[in-house]
Amino acid sequence: MSASAAHLEAEALRRGLLRRKLLDQIFVLVGLIVMFACLAILAILFIDLVRDGAERFGWDFFTNFASRHAERAGILAAWVGTSLIMLVTATCAVPVGVAAAIYLEEYAPKNWFTAVIEINVTNLAGVPSIVYGLLALGLFVYQFDLGQSIIAAGLTLALLILPIVIVATREAIRAVPKAIREAAYGLGATRWEVTKDHVLPYSTGGILTGMILGLSRAIGETAPIITIGALSFIAFLPESPLKGEFPFISFAWLKDPFTAMPIQMFNWVSRPDQAFQANAAAAGAILLGMTLVMNGLAIWIRYRFRKKINW
Amino acid sequence: METAVANEDAARNAHNPASPTGSQTPRVSIAVDDTRKVRTLHVKAAVDNLSFYYGQHRALKNLTIPIAERQVTALIGPSGCGKSTFLRCFNRMHDLQPDTRYEGSITLHPDDLNLVGPGVDPIEVRMRIGMVFQKPNPFPKSVFENVAYGLRLRGMRNRATLAEEVEKALRGSALWDEVKDRLQDSALALSGGQMQRLCIARALATTPEILLFDEPTSALDPIATAKIEELISTLRDQVTVLIVTHNMQQAARVSDYTAFMYLGELIEFDEAAKIFTNPAKKATEDYITGRYG
Numbered sequence: 001m002s003a004s005a006a007h008l009e010a011e012a013l014r015r016g017l018l019r020r021k022l023l024d025q026i027f028v029l030v031g032l033i034v035m036f037a038c039l040a041i042l043a044i045l046f047i048d049l050v051r052d053g054a055e056r057f058g059w060d061f062f063t064n065f066a067s068r069h070a071e072r073a074g075i076l077a078a079w080v081g082t083s084l085i086m087l088v089t090a091t092c093a094v095p096v097g098v099a100a101a102i103y104l105e106e107y108a109p110k111n112w113f114t115a116v117i118e119i120n121v122t123n124l125a126g127v128p129s130i131v132y133g134l135l136a137l138g139l140f141v142y143q144f145d146l147g148q149s150i151i152a153a154g155l156t157l158a159l160l161i162l163p164i165v166i167v168a169t170r171e172a173i174r175a176v177p178k179a180i181r182e183a184a185y186g187l188g189a190t191r192w193e194v195t196k197d198h199v200l201p202y203s204t205g206g207i208l209t210g211m212i213l214g215l216s217r218a219i220g221e222t223a224p225i226i227t228i229g230a231l232s233f234i235a236f237l238p239e240s241p242l243k244g245e246f247p248f249i250s251f252a253w254l255k256d257p258f259t260a261m262p263i264q265m266f267n268w269v270s271r272p273d274q275a276f277q278a279n280a281a282a283a284g285a286i287l288l289g290m291t292l293v294m295n296g297l298a299i300w301i302r303y304r305f306r307k308k309i310n311w
Numbered sequence: 312m313e314t315a316v317a318n319e320d321a322a323r324n325a326h327n328p329a330s331p332t333g334s335q336t337p338r339v340s341i342a343v344d345d346t347r348k349v350r351t352l353h354v355k356a357a358v359d360n361l362s363f364y365y366g367q368h369r370a371l372k373n374l375t376i377p378i379a380e381r382q383v384t385a386l387i388g389p390s391g392c393g394k395s396t397f398l399r400c401f402n403r404m405h406d407l408q409p410d411t412r413y414e415g416s417i418t419l420h421p422d423d424l425n426l427v428g429p430g431v432d433p434i435e436v437r438m439r440i441g442m443v444f445q446k447p448n449p450f451p452k453s454v455f456e457n458v459a460y461g462l463r464l465r466g467m468r469n470r471a472t473l474a475e476e477v478e479k480a481l482r483g484s485a486l487w488d489e490v491k492d493r494l495q496d497s498a499l500a501l502s503g504g505q506m507q508r509l510c511i512a513r514a515l516a517t518t519p520e521i522l523l524f525d526e527p528t529s530a531l532d533p534i535a536t537a538k539i540e541e542l543i544s545t546l547r548d549q550v551t552v553l554i555v556t557h558n559m560q561q562a563a564r565v566s567d568y569t570a571f572m573y574l575g576e577l578i579e580f581d582e583a584a585k586i587f588t589n590p591a592k593k594a595t596e597d598y599i600t601g602r603y604g
Contacts, residue, residue, distance in 0.1 A: 109409060179448035183510070185407060187461040187517060188438035197460070202451060309451045309499075 046288055053282025061282060065235045066264065070275035075283050077234040078264035081150065082219060084238060084253060085260060088154020089161065089218050094211050096158075097165030104166075105173045106195055125163035132160050133227025141228050148229035150238060151254040156224045161214035168210020172203035205305025212298040216291045222262035230263045261287045337420060352568075355380035355521060355551040356401070360415035361427070363393075363400055365408075370396045372575045373415070378521070380420075383543060383552040385566035385583065387559060389598065393575040394555045398523050401426060401553065402440040403433035419520065438465070441519030441550075445526045447506035449498035449513075454490050457498045457509055461517035480516035483549070484508045485542050504535025511542065515550070522546065524554040528561065540565050559599055563587045571595045 056071075064074025100121075108114040136156035146152040176199050184194045200207075238256035241249060261283060268280035338351045356378040363371040371393050378384050386394040396405075403426065405411040413427035419439070426436050449457050458477040459467075467473055477494075481487040486508040490501070498509055507527060514522055524543065528536040543565045546552055556562050562569055562583065569586040571579045571594070579586065579595045590596045 177448070179444060179446055180450060182404065182407075182444060183448045183450065183513075184460070186402060186404070186437055186442040186444075187464060187513065188434050189464055190434060193464060198450060 049285040056282035081258040089157040092158035101169035130223040133224030157218040164214040172206025209298040216294040353380040362414040364412040382567040385562035388572035406433040441514030442523040455494040480512040484512035
């Protein structure tokens with residue numbers, strides 16, 4: 001091949017390469033636009049809520065009960081209710097979800113029965129939340145006679161996030177390399193020893209992340225809580241879980257009626273009085289803030305554990 | 312392909328030990344051909360007619376081979392010949408997978424425990440037979456905890472005893488001098504070769520009767536490999552070693568006995584010196600001279 005022919009060929013190669021790199025750049029641009037659009041929508045939403053509710057922010061808003069007067073109304077009952085419900089939800093959903101995930105990953109034989117369970121768990125994540133509300137109304141509120149209480153709401157939301165916890169935990173468990181399990185089995189460990197000494201400690205980051213993501217989904221759920229009958233106007237707090245005298249811990253609050261952040265918000269939004277719209281916006285901003293903090297926590301935990309354990 | 316005559320003889324003798332008195336383990340004779348003297352070996356484990364199945368697939372076919380006590384036995388053969396599958400029968404690793412099945416027996420002496428017997432608990436087997444894997448697989452814990460884990464499983468709680476045993480195991484795997492000041496550091500901070508020696512220490516700490524090595528140096532550089540090989544050579548004083556290797560030179564360097572496998576069958580078993588200088592079978596010769604594999 002002559003020198004000029006080689007030169008021409010190299011030219012063609014370069015031109016082709018430029019075209020391909022241009023495509024690369026276009027994709028980067030499209031990706032950035034889409035990402036910033038998503039972020040912008042969230043930011044606008046948040047800023048809008050904060051601006052609308054600006055006049056309500058203040059200590060009083062957190063320490064006041066709901067009121068007929070918009071400027072005196074607060075979210076005390078709502079945030080206490082939400083916190084207690086989340087406590088019940090977490091204590092119920094996490095042990096059950098993690099145990100189910102461990103069973104499915106480490107113990108269950110691979111047959112049609114476990115296949116059916118797996119498909120069902122995945123499907124459960126897609127069931128509309130109002131359906132969980134109806135189930136809970138029939139089962140927890142009436143059948144188990146728990147009434148319209150914190151425990152009924154907590155159990156309902158626990159059902160709702162159970163699939164999320166199970167799926168996230170299974171992913172975390174699966175990320176533990178087979179070689180680590182073999183090392184432990186090779187030393188004569190039983191299945192439970194392998195699980196508690198290795199699989200669980202090494203997947204804690206993923207499990208906690210799944211738990212927090214589940215809770216941040218549950219914290220904003222409105223439909224199922226309305227279905228089981230949350231009150232929208234409450235001017236008292238549930239009984240305190242901590243007591244001055246022996247045995248210091250009380251579970252009476254579990255059976256107390258409650259309200260929650262999204263319920264309180266819904267109530268204010270549906271009022272004709274324009275002044276309450278500011279309350280709703282302020283509550284919305286706080287709820288969104290709580291969710292963002294929880295998600296941030298999840299990311300931080302994942303980061304911490306990833307840094308500690310890199311296979 | 313049939314098994315060498317010498318091996319069939321070995322198998323027969325494994326069941327009728329020539330002189331069971333005076334020794335804890337039975338002896339068998341191998342290489343009873345005209346050209347060489349009879350050599351007697353103490354048998355730590357006698358593999359008899361062992362077959363192994365993954366579902367319907369028969370991965371190992373009627374293996375019969377004696378494993379010499381406190382000697383290094385190497386398993387060689389091309390990829391997929393079943394040497395790792397065979398190794399994993401000794402500590403019942405296959406039981407972790409569903410739908411696997413053993414036939415025949417591996418009799419562990421002196422108490423004549425059939426390692427692959429249906430009534431034998433795989434966990435008991437794994438407590439007596441240690442294993443070192445292909446890729447170094449330390450736990451993401453401290454160096455100390457890695458070595459102590461097997462002892463903790465065996466119920467050892469006393470801190471002083473644990474520390475003593477951990478040091479002993481680390482010295483045994485020639486790692487003590489390198490890690491004695493960083494016992495509480497993460498094992499993941501060690502180099503690849505150190506990690507593999509840590510894995511050896513972890514297995515040694517539980518004083519196994521047989522130590523299995525599954526291509527222990529295939530993920531390591533030549534210097535780390537040399538250290539591990541040297542270590543394996545010294546280990547034969549305290550433990551029976553069974554090693555799978557892809558590397559013929561390695562097998563020649565470290566092993567006392569060598570078994571050549573092909574397509575799930577045992578082609579030839581003999582002293583390493585014999586296998587590598589004057590193999591009886593054409594297939595063995597072709598493999599060790601690099602004609603296939």
